[in-house]
Amino acid sequence: xxxxxxxxxxxxxxxxxxxxxxxxxxxxxxxxxxxxxxxxxxxxxxxxxxxxxxxxxxxxxxxxxxxxxxxxxxxxxxxxxxxxxxxxxxxxxxxxxxxxxxxxxxxxxxxxxxxxxxxxxxxxxx
Numbered sequence: 001x002x003x004x005x006x007x008x009x010x011x012x013x014x015x016x017x018x019x020x021x022x023x024x025x026x027x028x029x030x031x032x033x034x035x036x037x038x039x040x041x042x043x044x045x046x047x048x049x050x051x052x053x054x055x056x057x058x059x060x061x062x063x064x065x066x067x068x069x070x071x072x073x074x075x076x077x078x079x080x081x082x083x084x085x086x087x088x089x090x091x092x093x094x095x096x097x098x099x100x101x102x103x104x105x106x107x108x109x110x111x112x113x114x115x116x117x118x119x120x121x122x123x124x125x126x
Contacts, residue, residue, distance in 0.1 A: 002076040005040070006123035009075075012040050013116040022107040024065050026058035033106045033115045034067050034082055035060075037075060046074045066103070077126050085125060090114055102126075 012018065013036055021030025025038055038060045042048055048070055051059045061068035066080035082102030089096050090110045099105040102115055119126065 001078070001123045001126040003123060005037075005075040006119055006126070008040050008044070009037050010116045010120045012036050013112040013119070018112070020106070020112050022109075024057040025060060025063065027056050032065075033102050033112060036112075037067065037077070038071050041071045041074055044074070046070060079126075082126060084118070084122070088118075090118060 013033060018031045018036050019029055021027055025032050025035030048060050053059055053064060057064045061070050067077060084101060086100045088099050090099055090105050091114055
């Protein structure tokens with residue numbers, strides 16, 4: 001992942017501007033950590049087609065639960081789910097658990113500030 005993008009993503013996650021959600025990039029104003037990255041891309045003028053499916057989930061270039069190609073290319077993130085080394089331990093709502101992606105950690109209740117700390121320290125592996 002590109003360092004300058006990681007810095008903007010971390011700042012957005014810590015900003016308090018985004019309410020955390022799960023199961024989709026964005027639903028009714030609640031965001032997955034990857035949805036926040038999509039919003040950062042929009043603010044950086046990455047051309048994205050944004051729409052809403054029948055369940056109220058935002059779709060970024062038709063992607064509803066994973067990163068679209070355009071955001072991956074712009075950010076340098078190498079996987080659709082924000083894969084992290086298998087067995088990475090992050091603190092979630094139910095204590096410390098092992099995760100293989102940022103999306104699974106987010107959906108399991110790992111807070112944005114914890115995810116931001118991970119990205120800040122490990123952006124090169126994303």
